[in-house]
Amino acid sequence: MQLTIVIPIHNEEHSILPLYDRLTTVLVRLHRPYEIIFIDDLSTDRSYELLSHLVQTDPHLKVVRLRRNFGQTAALSAGFHEARGKVVIAMDGDLQHAPEDIPALLAKLDEGYDIASGWRKDRGDNAVTRKFPSRIANWLMSKASGVDLHDFGTTFKAYRAEVLKDVHLYGELHRFIPALASFYGARVAEVPIQNPPRLAGESHYGLSRTFRVLFDIVTIRFLLRYFTRPMHFFGSLGLVGLTLGGGIMGYCLIEKLMYWNVDLMDHHGPLIVAGALLLMGGLMMFSTGLIGELLIR
Structure with missing residues (x-):
């Protein structure tokens, strides 16, 4: 297996079928063996039902359902654990990550990098509740981690599988994977990606998550500077x-x-x-x- 796509899902019933169609179209064109792992974070809508039907028609699909709503980081960690590909791509299931950007991420790995991190260069989010807090958080994350990235917050990243073996996720630390991996010598590059508006459902992000991220910034600063001393x-x-x-x-x-x-x-x-x-x-x-x-x- 060369490629694994990991997608955490929580109440995304309106996005699942369009995402699946676009994703499979892109992956077939790559001509690489692939698998798609959907992690259902105990959705309360028809998300799991739709995924259960899809998995019966496509052998490339795998669905993992968590016993309770653990959150995005835990869902990604479960997906990474199940992944068999040499390259693992994580993305959201709300269609705000365009599957058509996957070849650009893979091309950056082919250049020799260990992580290709998406960069939402032209964001279409609300300026007050999303853009401004995100810009501050990204600046703090960059200073705390020493990794020069413009966009830590996006889930849309491509990893070499061996890089993920050294990273243990909890809290909201999935956005710090590049920083944690760089501690072990991983090479990180940034790739501009699209950021289309959410077409259906409600966003699971907001100002409340910003405060949790601040605590994780303190944690990551301590880990990177004093983990071995x-x-x-x-x-x-x-x-x-x-x-x-x-x-x-x-x-x-x-x-x-x-x-x-x-x-x-x-x-x-x-x-x-x-x-x-x-x-x-x-x-x-x-x-x-x-x-x-x-x-x-």
């Missing part, structure tokens, strides 16, 4: 805590030695408590760093 992160915090706490307690000790009759708790009670907490926090950070070093080895 956690002591550098926790040790630095521990050093600050120990230095400040030790300085405070040292000051209080010197004052007690110089003025025996002074009740330090009356004069510096909050300061002593703060110093003790900083010392304990510093020791805990050092311990966490050491445990992290043991775990990664």
Whole structure:
């Protein structure tokens, strides 16, 4: 098997048949062995019913239904696990990713790249709820990951299968696959793709997802910088805590030695408590760093 298409589906009954027709037309023209894996994220409309009928008529199709609505990242992870192709292409099932762009993604892989990431250069989304938040998020993702991409958010990407074996997905991390893969030396390129408007159904994206992405940006920043050296992160915090706490307690000790009759708790009670907490926090950070070093080895 040379090519696997992974498509997460959630309540896309109006898009499934047009998507299938256009997708198979493109794939047949490529003259490569292929398979299409639809991951139904427990749709509540007729999506699974339509997919069940299609899979009986086309041996290239495979349908996986999740037991509950786990979200897009989990659906993609399930599809990657089932994929048998040497090249895996992920795309959405709402027809906002044009199957006709698949040859351009494959051409970039043929140039020697490990990941071809789609770039919605001319987006047709709402400027307030989609374009502006997306532009900010993409800028933050690029700075946090060190990977120079214009569009992290799109699912439409082509991967060499061996690249995906090193990437473990959770949360909303599917959009960070290029960054995670680059950590292992993968070469990433960007390919302009179409971004047609959604013709049916409702978008599953909105401002609420932007906040979840912000938390994932912090996660990815930590993973990429300190995954193999956690002591550098926790040790630095521990050093600050120990230095400040030790300085405070040292000051209080010197004052007690110089003025025996002074009740330090009356004069510096909050300061002593703060110093003790900083010392304990510093020791805990050092311990966490050491445990992290043991775990990664």
